[in-house]
Amino acid sequence: MKFLFLSDASSFHTKRWVNYFVDKGNECYLASLERGQGTKATEIFISPKTEVSFLKYIFALSEIKNLIQNINPDLVNAHFVPNYGLLGALSKRKPLVVSTWGSDILISPKKSPFHRLRAKYVLRFAYCRATATTRLRS
Numbered sequence: 001m002k003f004l005f006l007s008d009a010s011s012f013h014t015k016r017w018v019n020y021f022v023d024k025g026n027e028c029y030l031a032s033l034e035r036g037q038g039t040k041a042t043e044i045f046i047s048p049k050t051e052v053s054f055l056k057y058i059f060a061l062s063e064i065k066n067l068i069q070n071i072n073p074d075l076v077n078a079h080f081v082p083n084y085g086l087l088g089a090l091s092k093r094k095p096l097v098v099s100t101w102g103s104d105i106l107i108s109p110k111k112s113p114f115h116r117l118r119a120k121y122v123l124r125f126a127y128c129r130a131t132a133t134t135r136l137r138s
Helices: 012-023 053-058 061-071 080-091 113-125
Strands: 002-006 027-032 042-045 075-079 096-099 127-129
Touching: 002 012, 002 061, 002 080, 012 027, 012 075, 027 061, 053 080, 061 080, 075 080, 080 096, 080 113, 096 113
Parallel strands: 002 027, 002 075, 027 042, 075 096, 096 127
Antiparallel strands: none
């Protein structure tokens, strides 16, 4: 299978996750706005257009859509709901798997109504693989 991961390449969790799928014989690409420590996947660094945390992901959307079109993955796997999960959902590419890391669904949605709506939007769009057992209440 061909996978496109959208995730923080500097994260140890991302490295382990991506390398697992490469080691299983899959063709893997990792797109990130953060420089990584090196994975076994083809890494694509997307240079942030702004330093504003939330906006840098939104501004990367057109590049992500172009990557998806060029790579044509069998599956997009976005990690962490508020940033790469949102990018994956906004790309409108199916199938999309969103891998949650805990605080993105346990803490972030409680910060404000905006955070809650964002999490609901992402999770409703995606096939979810939750690493924490929880459900966002309406």
